[in-house]
Amino acid sequence: MTYVNQPVRKKDAMALVTGQPVFMDDIAPKECLIVKLLRSPYAHAWIRSIKTDIAMKVPGIECILTYKDVPQNRFTLAGQTYPEPSPYDRLILDPHLRFVGDPVAIVAGQTEEAVDRAMKVIKVEYDVLEPILDLRKAKDNEILIHPEENWIANCPVGADNQRNLCASGDQIEGDIEAVLADCDVVVEETYHTKANQQAMMETFRTYTYLDTYQRLNVISSTQITFHVRRILSNALGIPKSQIRVVKPRIGGGFGAKQTAVSEVYPAIVTMKTKKPAKIIFSRYESQIASSPRHEMEITVRIGANKDGKIRAIDLYTLSNTGAYGEHGPTTVGLSGHKSIPLYGKTEAFRFHYDVVYTNMMSAGAYRGYGATQGIFALESAVNELADKLNMDPVYLREINMVQQGQRMPAYYNELLQSSALDRCMARVKKMMNWDEKFPCRDMGNGKVRGVGVAMAMQGSGISNVDVGSVTIKVNDDGFYAMTIGAADMGTGCDTTLAQIAADCLSCDLDNIVVYGSDTDVSPYDSGSYASSTAYITGGAVIKACDSLKKRILKEGSRLLELPEEELDFDGAYVVSLHNPDKKITLKDLANESLHTTNNALQVTESNYSKTSPPPFMVGMAEVEVDTETGAIELIDYAAAVDCGTPLNPNLARVQAEGGLAQGIGMALYEDVIYNQKGQNLTNSFMQYKIPCRQDIGKVRVELESSYEPTGPFGAKSIGEVVINTPSPAIAHAVYNAVKVRVRELPITPEKLLKEMGKFA
């Protein structure tokens, strides 16, 4: 391997660090109409009347749309493979407003000033309704969030709009009650994770225009070009053949852009006015009307014998999908399917759930996608179990963790073909000096240091659903053009996929040009989400290179007049196995292939997988808690991750460090907070505090690789598993320091002080 497993620079790195204009708003035409949204001030209301006549008279205004002007077919903004599991519960504009920030009108004009002025003079009268702002009160409430008759659930996900249910389900394996009753120790606790914002630095944004053929072109900061095409077709009621979606460079996604948050608004403006249009979400809008992590309340019952053998896990998840059901039915699944299988010796498990509508902003996909919430709950419960058993929580995990070669009943009964989870645990234990530091050390100055531990898993793509495709062609002089449908959003997949191709084709990395993603040009790819790109699209690269090599040999056979079986392709030459003098360079072959041939040197291959091999991670946190103020300082975070073969160790490490930093933010700082009227109080970076570089302490990551036999060069995923350990590990470390269990995130000094009895 020349390139795979090497820390090569990203192909786009130098363009990015020198600030080249490669993002959506850098390349949008200057004549774009400016599109903005007038948003609901109420959490739950009906529009009684809306008057736009005065606003239309503002100079420069081109178009104002209300619910009367949009198609009446419901759709979902979730970027998922058809048929989408998320219910069709949206209109572009709806007279029934379901959260503070729900769009009331779309305003487009020549300048931002004109649009701002027009928005102020649109007259709206509202019939204000009582909202549901507590996920515990939503199911079977007499207030209905989606009473409409044309609400559709495409898949059997246990949804019922007459009960405010976006999804529900119950999976039982073994006699869970009997096994729990037979256990020596049972822990039963409820954990609460809040909504979190992905807070990618580039907010949601899209521009649209009609091309020469009057087709709608959509240039958007998205992870899901092909799904956006379907979503726009559904929303606008126009055929997919009339839509092209292209992504430029993307300023971060983390799942946020797996929902078509911004695309429909400029698209409908362009369809109505025939003019180019763009929308740039403000940070305020990105905070109040976007696609954050699902708030979940998870009740865990876990039973074990005195010797520590974990025998039964029962997990109930109540998930808050907010006003709309984007990713509601699917995120909840991961809270059980990607937590319970960490423990390989259970005799019985149960996983049941309800996903409810409320009058908060719709949730969406955020790195970890439900697994993060489930793992916080289960790993916290395991730490409580260790305490009850009076057992080292590391030892408790060592004797229960799932092992390579085991079947995982709670993970679609998949066989675990690669795991270095045990080695990850051993490594991090050493890095943290666990035996010396567990559980805590009094520093003698009113401060106590504690350590905590957690394990995590994720998947690598969605088994039997996700498809990745790659087209590779040989151009003049023998350079390769590789077209992908996956979306590099900063992760570096343009580069890692090229690394795979360069090794398969035995060529220089610079000899491979990568382009993506463009629905008119790219082969179909379900998109960059669910930790799928390295594993699924990476597999497609290998298949495509194999097919292309066969084509090259066929062309060599024609030109050398030798049978294909006698030829070899070494990257530079097609050469006879019997006579090394009989050969042709790739350059000559490529140039010859451009005339008088029936053998196009271009291939497209697709790849899907029947399995979704889990990457694993172990994280340990050391915190220092001030017993007077409750202040928590993260001193050290040590982690080891098993992503199979790291395709690019630099990029894998940065994925891990970046995911840990987001996880640390989730654990200690980040919280989407609403007031009693359903107004979002955390509507800027002043209130919603993502970690700065002084907040995260020391983060140390080691790559502890297994080899996944079904993955490209042994690779599994890395992007999501990395966010899952900080919340449970830090909560555990805080407990070990001051004996306060925080079961609701984030873990704040206020919560500690309250429990420590320092508040009156």
Place this chain on the structure above:
Amino acid sequence: MKLNVWLNGKKMQDEIEPGMMLLDYVRQKGCYSVKCGCETSNCGLCTVWLDGKPVLSCTIPAARVEGRHVTTLEGLQEEAAEFGGFLADEGGEQCGFCSPGFIMNVLAMVRELNDPTEEEILEYLSGNLCRCSGYMSQLRAIKAFLAYKKGERAV
């Protein structure tokens, strides 16, 4: 109103709206490296130099820079590529949306502080948010860059 300003060493004369912010002005002049990441002066993406000192262009009215020198990454291409290479070798640029503002501040720090400690680095750059990298790769890049510069000076 009229604005006279030096932008990346070139003298500009423009008619601007009185309320226009420096961020919008420099982007209008084609300096697309300067980004907006928030509206509350929290993220550092819009960092430019005003008379050689880093400032947040989102909160400075363009009218306030009359007669002064404004520098963006477009005017520091060689230095950007030099430090940027160290960042790229760590994979620390990731999505790259925050990179220009961050690099403007790194280059300002290198000019202002002689041999900064880790603590000084973190403090100087605390206003530059990044959501991708988790900051560790950026710190490694800065340390490697400072060592390289120190070596250059010693020769």
